[in-house]
Structures are given as structure tokens and as C-alpha cells.
Amino acid sequence: MRRASWQEYQKDIADDKYYYARSCIRQNFFPGSEKAFLDILGKDLGIDIFDDPLHTSCTGIGYHSDVVPLETIMTVVARQFALMAEAGYENFISSCITSFGIYNEVLATWEEFPETKERTRRYLKEATGRELVLPRSIAHTSDIMFHHRRAIAQRAKHRLVNVHTGEPLRVVEHIGCHYAKIFPKSGIGGSEFPYVLAGMIEAWGGDVVDYPERRHCCGFGFRNYLVQANRGYSIANSHKKLESMAPYRPDFIVANCPGCAMFLDKWQYAIAEMEGTTYGADGRGIPVLTYEEMAGLVLGYDPWELGMQMHQVDVEPLLDKMGVAYDREAKYLGRGGKYIGKPAKVAVNCDEERRIYQIKR
Amino acid sequence: MGKYFDMLLEDVRFEEGLKSCMNCGVCTAVCPAAEFYNYDPRQIVSIVQTRDEAEIERLLRSDTIWYCGECMSCRPRCPRGNTPGYVIQALRTLSQRTGLFVESEKGRQQLALKRLIGDNILATGYCLTPRNIRPELHPEQGTVWEWIVQNDEDLYGRFSDVYLKEGAGALRRVDDKTMDEIHRIFEVSGGQAFYDNIERHSDRKAREMGYDGATEEYMMDTYTKNSETHY
Numbered sequence: 148m149r150r151a152s153w154q155e156y157q158k159d160i161a162d163d164k165y166y167y168a169r170s171c172i173r174q175n176f177f178p179g180s181e182k183a184f185l186d187i188l189g190k191d192l193g194i195d196i197f198d199d200p201l202h203t204s205c206t207g208i209g210y211h212s213d214v215v216p217l218e219t220i221m222t223v224v225a226r227q228f229a230l231m232a233e234a235g236y237e238n239f240i241s242s243c244i245t246s247f248g249i250y251n252e253v254l255a256t257w258e259e260f261p262e263t264k265e266r267t268r269r270y271l272k273e274a275t276g277r278e279l280v281l282p283r284s285i286a287h288t289s290d291i292m293f294h295h296r297r298a299i300a301q302r303a304k305h306r307l308v309n310v311h312t313g314e315p316l317r318v319v320e321h322i323g324c325h326y327a328k329i330f331p332k333s334g335i336g337g338s339e340f341p342y343v344l345a346g347m348i349e350a351w352g353g354d355v356v357d358y359p360e361r362r363h364c365c366g367f368g369f370r371n372y373l374v375q376a377n378r379g380y381s382i383a384n385s386h387k388k389l390e391s392m393a394p395y396r397p398d399f400i401v402a403n404c405p406g407c408a409m410f411l412d413k414w415q416y417a418i419a420e421m422e423g424t425t426y427g428a429d430g431r432g433i434p435v436l437t438y439e440e441m442a443g444l445v446l447g448y449d450p451w452e453l454g455m456q457m458h459q460v461d462v463e464p465l466l467d468k469m470g471v472a473y474d475r476e477a478k479y480l481g482r483g484g485k486y487i488g489k490p491a492k493v494a495v496n497c498d499e500e501r502r503i504y505q506i507k508r
Numbered sequence: 509m510g511k512y513f514d515m516l517l518e519d520v521r522f523e524e525g526l527k528s529c530m531n532c533g534v535c536t537a538v539c540p541a542a543e544f545y546n547y548d549p550r551q552i553v554s555i556v557q558t559r560d561e562a563e564i565e566r567l568l569r570s571d572t573i574w575y576c577g578e579c580m581s582c583r584p585r586c587p588r589g590n591t592p593g594y595v596i597q598a599l600r601t602l603s604q605r606t607g608l609f610v611e612s613e614k615g616r617q618q619l620a621l622k623r624l625i626g627d628n629i630l631a632t633g634y635c636l637t638p639r640n641i642r643p644e645l646h647p648e649q650g651t652v653w654e655w656i657v658q659n660d661e662d663l664y665g666r667f668s669d670v671y672l673k674e675g676a677g678a679l680r681r682v683d684d685k686t687m688d689e690i691h692r693i694f695e696v697s698g699g700q701a702f703y704d705n706i707e708r709h710s711d712r713k714a715r716e717m718g719y720d721g722a723t724e725e726y727m728m729d730t731y732t733k734n735s736e737t738h739y
Binding site: 169171172174175178179181182198199200201203204206207208209211212213214215216217218219221222223226248256259260263270271273274275324325327328329331337338339362363364366367368369370371373374375376377378379380382383384387413414416417452454456457458459480481482483485487488489490491492493 | 519520521523524540541543544545574575576577578579580581583584597600601604614617618620621622624625626629633634635636637638641645647648649650651652653654655656659661662663664665666667668674675676677678679680682683686689690692693694695696697698699702703706730731732733734
């Protein structure tokens, strides 16, 4: 019964013709994931997806740091919707969980408090000359990947299976608070049993790990990470999750939200350096993937074209388990095949020889 | 009703976030901030619900309202349909509008957030850009991030044809007409005035604390210093 609970929370997801809104965090830390998403949909699946050069940040990180007022972010959101309509699209998709929460919050506020919608309409017209138009549908980009997961499975070059043992890979999925905690009906599976990543993992051959702190926040906490003096909050919350998941020996973590993926990767590095503790079964870190990277590997994309060299925790142990072929040295090539040197090795990296004092298994 | 409570009622998030609290404490049980700080969202909602103006002002002047991470884990769990996180957002907005945010260590950090995130939005069209995530301010970002920042054009160029240039793609330069529209949105909707207000009150407080105004030194002190009294 519990496994089927997600089915109570369904939403309509458009099949085609998407207006794509980028993410500040994803494009900074996972630019290869954004490219892969557009390539998988546009080139592999032949879907119409428009990458508009005119849209901007939704300003959501500023809003949740409480420096951008509600009236301002509503008008910025209204401009994004206006651009979508001007480009001839109705299905708005966002590559960021913070933004996705913002778009849902703004739409719900306009519905609940119609005077805020009229005020936004006036501000938008006065500031930009554009007209407010509401989207027909709103989805997160992971919803789109979930929606097309069977088509991706049909084209799979690799499965989420350990090629050496034949066993399904054990995958920790992390949803990101603003995907469904603000508006449970806006997420596949709601806030209690989100199925958006679990559905992909199961469709592509992996096993989903259930663990006590599965729904706990990654620890971003906006001002609690963005201000250096507050970062203890952030690392403490990631630490809590890592301690909770480690006994289940996950092969990798996959995150819905680009911020969560970054924090769960980088805080493993910081914890290893601060405490000498690592969480991967191999004595190093647990690789942390975006769902675009997970889909890209399944479809046979080159890991370095997916941008996986930008992770602090090495992904090679996972590639080896999946039987993905890769060029070890191509990891360090920049644009046009130029060698750009290597980052310094640290405790969470594979070929670092420094002793790890405490391996959580 | 009093001044502060009336001002809170003008914020739709306050109206949406607080119907009636029965003090069950489920919000505190699931709150990541409550686990880390000396922080109890149940208590905050309870105080605001009393409409006690002196107590609300105490909150507006306090560190307490700045501990929340706005993860909104409280929202789906409240049996009465309240959202303590929305109440916090309304309190933080009011604390800044009234200038009371500068009376607490955590509140004074709003200047750093305004300059590091807020100003970046008006400069680039994004909240974050690789060159404003400076490794010396982000040691936790590790050696790979240092390598990325040192080789940004080569590395981002592998995934985007328009890194720091106009066009469609990751980390493109946002064109001037779009930036003009964003600036006008901030002017028309009150975003710029909100930023200016943060600067004005920070400058006043900085002088009171012995700085030459809201200088880089004052801003960096709010960004880096922790009195270790929050736990």
C-alpha cells in the first residue's frame, strides 16, 4: 500500500512543446546537465523545447534570502510567463527546485489574492510593456524526464545495474524541499511519497534505498549557507543525512535539485577534511548525480560531456560498476580538447593515498 | 490592533501562513533550524498570535527570526494548515522595512545578502555566477571548484557556446534590453527601494558601532563573524 501511495498525487504533464527556464545553481555547477537535458529531449526524443535567450533568473535565491520583495519576484515571474507566451508556448518548465516552488507559489497567490495578480499585471506593463499571460502547465524538468522515462529506458545503452554482480545499483534519491513541501499537489507523489526520481530509478533498473532521514533537508537553508558565518547549519544537516544513509551502502545519490546535489557533494569533501570521515563503501565519497547525469549515463553519453568532472567526489567507481567506458585523461580537457591541468586530490577522491580514519559503512 | 500586527496583516504570506495555531509543536519537530539553533517556530507563531506588540517588536529586533532556512518542511505537516515559514518571511520583511533588522547579529547579515546576491541580480540577471562564488569565501567548495574558477572559460566553454556572451545557452551574458527591464521591474515594484532601505539602515547602525558607515569591512564582518551564542 505504501509503495502505491504516490499514485494519489498525480499531475498533468504536457507531452511536448516546452518553454525552458534555466537555473542559476544548475548552470553554475552542472552546465553539462542543462545541455544533456536539452539534447535528450530535443535530439534523442525529438521533442520541441525552446531555450529562450531573453529570460533571466527568477530571483528566487534573493527572495528566500529575504532581500527581494514578494511584489518584485512576482513581476519577474510575470515577465518569464510573458516571454513564454510571446514565443508561442504554453508549457513552462523550470530546471530549478527553488524556481519551481516560486512559480507555484506565485500562481497560487494570484489565485488566492486576485488583487496581487492585478498589481503584478500593472507593474509588468509599466516596467516592460509586456502583457501577463498564465501558463497552461507548470512542471519541473525532472517531471519531464519522469514523464518520458519509458522512452529513455527503450533507448538505454546501460542500466542501473552492477555489471560485475548483476545486482541492481542501490540509489539514494533526494527530492529537494521546495519540489513538493510547499505545494504537495504540484509534485509527483506529493511531499510524503515523492516518486519523481524513484520512478526513473526503477524504470532504469536500480533499487531505491529507503533510510530514516530520506526526507530531511540537504541543509541549504538559503541565508544559512550563503552567509559564511551560518554555514554550520548547512553542513550539520547534510551530515545528518549522510550518517543516516551510509549503513545502507548506496552506490550513488541522485538529487532533484541542483543545490542539493552540490551540497551533498561538497559537504562530503568538507566533512572528510574536517573529521576524516568518508561515507562511500569504497572508503571514498558517495558519488552525487543530477537526474540528467543519471539519464545521460543510461543513454550512453560520455561522462565528461555530461560535466561529471565538475563533481568533488569522483564518479569513476560508479562508471566502472555500470560498465561505462570512459577516457581517464579526457576528464581534464577544456574547450577544443585543450589540457587544463588537474584539481588537487583530496580525501574523497579515488586515487588519493592519504589515510582515512573513519569509513562509515 | 497594534502597529506591527497591522503591518504583518498587509503581507499576504502572513494571512496565508497563520490561521490559528494550537501549539502542537509539529513544526518544531520537523524543523532543521530547530535542531541546530536555539530556535522554536511553535513559539514564534504563538507569540505573533497573541498580538502583543511589545513581544512582536522583540522578535523583529532579535536573532530568532533569522534562524529559519525557509525549507518549508513545516508547511505540509501543520494539522491546522498554517505555514510558520511564511510567518517568518513576513516578520523578516517587516524587520527590514522598519529598520529593526540591524539590532541583531543575524539580522545585520541582510546587508551581505543584499550585496552578494541582490546586487548580482541587477548586475548579471542571475543570483549567482561562477566569478562571484569566490573560492576564498567558499573553502567548502573544494579543490574542483578552484580548478573550475581558474579555468572557467575553457571548462564552461565545453558545455556552452555562449559563456559570457549573448545568445541562448548556459551562463550567457544577459542582453542590455533585458537588464533594463529587470532594473525597471525593481524600480516599479519596490525592489530597488527595499535594497536602498537595507543600505540606509546598515549605514546608520555601522556608524553607531564605530565603523565609517556600511563599508566593505562592516559588510564582511557581518558575513564572517559568529558570536557563537546561537545554540
